[in-house]
Amino acid sequence: MLQHSNSDKLIKYICEIVSTDIIFMKGFRLIIFFLFVSNAVFSQKKTDNFLTLDTDSIKIDSTNSKAIFNKFSLEIGTGISNGTRPYTDQFYTSVNNQLFNGFIFNSFMVGAKYNFSEIVGFKMDLAFDRFINSEQTKSKPFEVAQYRTSIQAVFNLNSFVKPINYVSRFNLFFRGGIQLAILKPIAADYNIKVSNGDSYAGIVFGITPTIRISKKTSVFLDLSSYSNYGQNITWNGKHSATSNNSEGHMYSGTIGLSFALD
Incomplete structure (x- = not known):
């Protein structure tokens, strides 16, 4: 009877560990996905800012050429x-x-x-x-x-x-x-x-x-x-x-x- 009780506890503990690992993996995957999305958005924003800056630079250069x-x-x-x-x-x-x-x-x-x-x-x-x-x-x-x-x-x-x-x-x-x-x-x-x-x-x-x-x-x-x-x-x-x-x-x-x- 004591041996059966210990086996149940062991099985329960293993299940808790597995459940925790599954939750952790899901959370880890969510974090990875969030970081990927954030990186993509930031990269696009950075590219847009660069393009905007480049366009402004062209405008400034054009203005300077007019000022000659x-x-x-x-x-x-x-x-x-x-x-x-x-x-x-x-x-x-x-x-x-x-x-x-x-x-x-x-x-x-x-x-x-x-x-x-x-x-x-x-x-x-x-x-x-x-x-x-x-x-x-x-x-x-x-x-x-x-x-x-x-x-x-x-x-x-x-x-x-x-x-x-x-x-x-x-x-x-x-x-x-x-x-x-x-x-x-x-x-x-x-x-x-x-x-x-x-x-x-x-x-x-x-x-x-x-x-x-x-x-x-x-x-x-x-x-x-x-x-x-x-x-x-x-x-x-x-x-x-x-x-x-x-x-x-x-x-x-x-x-x-x-x-x-x-």
């Missing part, structure tokens, strides 16, 4: 310039009922521009102007030449209405700076005795709309206003009738091409 701008450029152009004041009596250039005196090109310029960023730069130019009376007016004949140079700060107004990294074919620039000029009367049969000319300084303001026609070439229209100080010679080449008159004004409109060098 031309630093150096050369400009060449021709156009119209006209001195508005001072003139001596019976001398003038304006033609009634004609815009810009009939668009007679009498101005030539060459310049260079350097951009510090997409917004700010500076330019320097050399220009020549030839002022002559129009045959359509009753002005007395005259002919003078002006040689001038200017240094100007340049601001891209597109940056105020569009993102900095946005590249547009059309740009609008505002300019402002100082100029130095020499005005030389030209001798002729009607004016044998001419003055030695005059040199003066002034300020210049203007706007320059540009349209990019290729990767490195743009068309520009330069509209400028010049206020001169120390100009003692009139635009017709005579000494000013007013002894204290030392100011002058002119405007110009130039069309040309800009070539990027970098």
